[in-house]
Amino acid sequence: MTDNLDQLKEQWRRLSVGGQRLDDANRRITDELTRRRVSTTQQRLAKRLRKYVILGLVLPVLAPTLYYVLECPLWFAILYGLFGILMMVANAFLVNYIREADLISMPVADAVRRAVNIRLWQTRIRIMGIACGAALLASLFFFIADRNEPGLIFAGIIGLAVGLSVSIPRCLKNMRLARRLEESLSEG
Amino acid sequence: MTKTNENPATQRFTSIIDQYKDVIAKVCSLYSSQSSPFDDLYQEVLVNLWAGMESYRGEAKISTWVYRVAINTCITWHRRNRRFTENTVPIDATVDPADTSADTAGQYRELYRLIAKLEPVEKAIVALWLDEKSYEEISAVMGLTKANVATRMHRIRVKLSRLANQ
Missing domain, CATH: 1.10.1740.10 (RNA polymerase sigma factor, region 2, helix turn helix motif)
Known part of the structure; x- marks a missing residue:
């Protein structure tokens, strides 16, 4: 087969993919690009992570509600707020790391290394968020239980279960992808 | 256009x-x-x-x-x-090969099948190599040294040969 690789080089060079359909698609895509604003892959990734920065900001705003409305201890409300600030800072760091380099135009090996770092940091931040968040939520259920509102506890447990069932597979997938990219780069 | x-x-x-x-x-x-x-x-x-x-x-x-x-x-x-x-x-x-003989079309399909099994970085190197890029040009695109490209290309050939014989 590897002997055939050399023979197929010339044929590969002459290969034409898509033909007229490709030309039509190029025309349509160019029209779309000139008519409306589009985001690059890198911009969309940064935008997605910016949502978590904003979400992190929400927690300190909600913290007084825990103290004054749900009558949770003051230390808990402070911890809740600090958790939000920590998540906000961590995700803001990651957004900045994504934006500071042109990921798409850089040499492929550099882009892959950066991609691996981004995925690994995404995963670490997520794991930290899951661990701290789960601990805080468990404590919250404990405080709510004192108020005898089973509906709230039930809703909280469902939310926690759904959140974990979505986040954990994503973390594992991210880590697998990162490991695979890292291995393919380190060979040779 | x-x-x-x-x-x-x-x-x-x-x-x-x-x-x-x-x-x-x-x-x-x-x-x-x-x-x-x-x-x-x-x-x-x-x-x-x-x-x-x-x-x-x-x-x-x-x-x-x-x-x-x-x-x-x-x-x-x-x-x-x-x-x-x-x-x-x-x-x-x-993919419509320029040469439409059945034998060549079969070789293309086999080649694609084997290349599809390579890792992402390996696919990139093979694509550049098949496009007759020199090791220097491949090195510029990939951000690897020429020696690294040569080593990887050798390993890719070995891997493709092994995959073809499976």
Whole structure:
């Protein structure tokens, strides 16, 4: 087969993919690009992570509600707020790391290394968020239980279960992808 | 394809994709799969080329830049952009060899089947090598040393040979 690789080089060079359909698609895509604003892959990734920065900001705003409305201890409300600030800072760091380099135009090996770092940091931040968040939520259920509102506890447990069932597979997938990219780069 | 009322940016973009559409399509065809369809990858590469034109300052050859954008899009950052693709017709991903003999078509299918089993970085190196890029040019696109490229190319040949015999 590897002997055939050399023979197929010339044929590969002459290969034409898509033909007229490709030309039509190029025309349509160019029209779309000139008519409306589009985001690059890198911009969309940064935008997605910016949502978590904003979400992190929400927690300190909600913290007084825990103290004054749900009558949770003051230390808990402070911890809740600090958790939000920590998540906000961590995700803001990651957004900045994504934006500071042109990921798409850089040499492929550099882009892959950066991609691996981004995925690994995404995963670490997520794991930290899951661990701290789960601990805080468990404590919250404990405080709510004192108020005898089973509906709230039930809703909280469902939310926690759904959140974990979505986040954990994503973390594992991210880590697998990162490991695979890292291995393919380190060979040779 | 160029219209006289197009602005310079559009003309430049049209000129780039006219010149490199085969390169982009071949790279996308190597990385396309059920989860990453060809038309989706192809459109994503064009979006990234369009957006990247502004920041391209000629530090690398234009062909090097196009290869980098196409490969990086396919390997690292492809995410389906549903809003952008919903009104477009999927591009037929069928590869039509210039030579339509059954034997050659069979060899292409076998080659694609084997290359599909390579790791993402290996696919990139093979695509560049099949396009008759020198090790120096491959090194410029990939950001690897020439020696590293040569070593990897040797290992890829061994791997393809092993896969072909399985």
